[in-house]
Amino acid sequence: MNNFLRNFITNWRRLDLPERGGIYIAAVSGGADSVSLLLALHELAAAKKLDHRFVIAHFNHGLRGRESEQDEEFVRDLTVKYGFELAIGHGHIEREGNLEQNARRARYEFLRQTAENLHAAGVLTGHTMNDQAETFLINLIRGSGIGGLSGMKAIRGLKSKVQGPKSEDQSPEPKEQSLFDEGVLLIRPLLNWAKRSDTENFCHEMGAEYRYDTMNEDLGFRRVRIRKVLIPMLEDFNPKIIETLAKTASLMRDGGGSSGEAPAEPADKLALKDLKTLEKADLYRTLRAWLEQHRGNLRGLELKHIEAIESLINSRKSGKTVELPGGETVIKEGGMIRWRDGAQARTGDMNYE
Numbered sequence: 001m002n003n004f005l006r007n008f009i010t011n012w013r014r015l016d017l018p019e020r021g022g023i024y025i026a027a028v029s030g031g032a033d034s035v036s037l038l039l040a041l042h043e044l045a046a047a048k049k050l051d052h053r054f055v056i057a058h059f060n061h062g063l064r065g066r067e068s069e070q071d072e073e074f075v076r077d078l079t080v081k082y083g084f085e086l087a088i089g090h091g092h093i094e095r096e097g098n099l100e101q102n103a104r105r106a107r108y109e110f111l112r113q114t115a116e117n118l119h120a121a122g123v124l125t126g127h128t129m130n131d132q133a134e135t136f137l138i139n140l141i142r143g144s145g146i147g148g149l150s151g152m153k154a155i156r157g158l159k160s161k162v163q164g165p166k167s168e169d170q171s172p173e174p175k176e177q178s179l180f181d182e183g184v185l186l187i188r189p190l191l192n193w194a195k196r197s198d199t200e201n202f203c204h205e206m207g208a209e210y211r212y213d214t215m216n217e218d219l220g221f222r223r224v225r226i227r228k229v230l231i232p233m234l235e236d237f238n239p240k241i242i243e244t245l246a247k248t249a250s251l252m253r254d255g256g257g258s259s260g261e262a263p264a265e266p267a268d269k270l271a272l273k274d275l276k277t278l279e280k281a282d283l284y285r286t287l288r289a290w291l292e293q294h295r296g297n298l299r300g301l302e303l304k305h306i307e308a309i310e311s312l313i314n315s316r317k318s319g320k321t322v323e324l325p326g327g328e329t330v331i332k333e334g335g336m337i338r339w340r341d342g343a344q345a346r347t348g349d350m351n352y353e
């Protein structure tokens with residue numbers, strides 16, 4: 001058996017995933033990583049190593065005009081060639097704000113809906129160790145805590161949109177509180193062992209072509225700058241920097257960066273007298289957990305926001321606030337700090353209780 005396939009099925013079993021009887025959605029953009037995922041599923045099914053119903057899902061963001069249409073045509077031809085079912089999604093991506101985040105949100109919502117419509121057990125993606133390393137560096141640069149530095153998990157839940165006042169950006173329309181939760185699983189079977197060079201080599205070995213996204217050359221995107229500029233510089237110091245960063249994220253995720261239990265359980269409001277007794281690391285961990293409980297995620301939060309809340313805690317004045325992404329605020333009042341979402345901030349309704 002090909003080494004790529006052997007590593008794939010070994011990791012599938014290591015993740016304790018069933019080998020037969022289920023329905024899985026495989027996200028395929030047309031790039032080398034997702035094409036290698038499709039090829040591996042086909043080969044392992046043919047070898048009777050996996051016996052599931054695999055449905056390929058492609059989301060056309062429409063961001064690159066004719067190129068986006070060609071990507072869709074390519075994936076259609078690929079699924080016909082290898083005998084898979086195909087689900088296609090289209091969406092208008094909002095260009096205001098963070099384009100990458102808007103596109104990601106639309107893509108995952110399509111994948112979740114497809115999985116729910118087919119009663120699938122999970123959604124498979126082609127994320128690799130390179131993606132993990134890039135995510136680690138993005139979060140390190142913006143000042144994330146342990147949660148951000150722990151990177152992506154190989155298996156997480158994929159949550160649906162929820163209606164309510166919480167928002168992760170400045171749009172008045174309700175957004176999902178988190179992409180991840182219980183329910184349909186998001187599964188990254190390549191994440192812990194495959195590099196981008198492995199997926200490209202596997203495609204070549206299988207005689208399969210793949211598409212290249214020209215937006216991956218746009219240095220206006222932070223992830224592209226990290227991929228094209230920062231990581232090659234780091235490779236001069238450590239040729240195995242991808243593996244090193246991915247391993248570091250794994251260690252953080254497994255608790256290597258924590259000295260024990262979080263000192264305080266997140267609540268609707270936090271008492272200043274309790275927060276002031278905490279060491280900085282415990283304080284920052286508590287604040288991040290508290291904010292994540294209210295926001296549903298930590299996207300957009302940077303070290304400067306946590307530091308601003310720390311200054312708020314230590315300030316002698318009440319009634320002061322810290323502004324967070326999405327119009328959210330943290331206010332100090334009555335010996336407490338309280339969180340209010342963007343909708344409350346716009347209407348002036350504190351709704352503390």
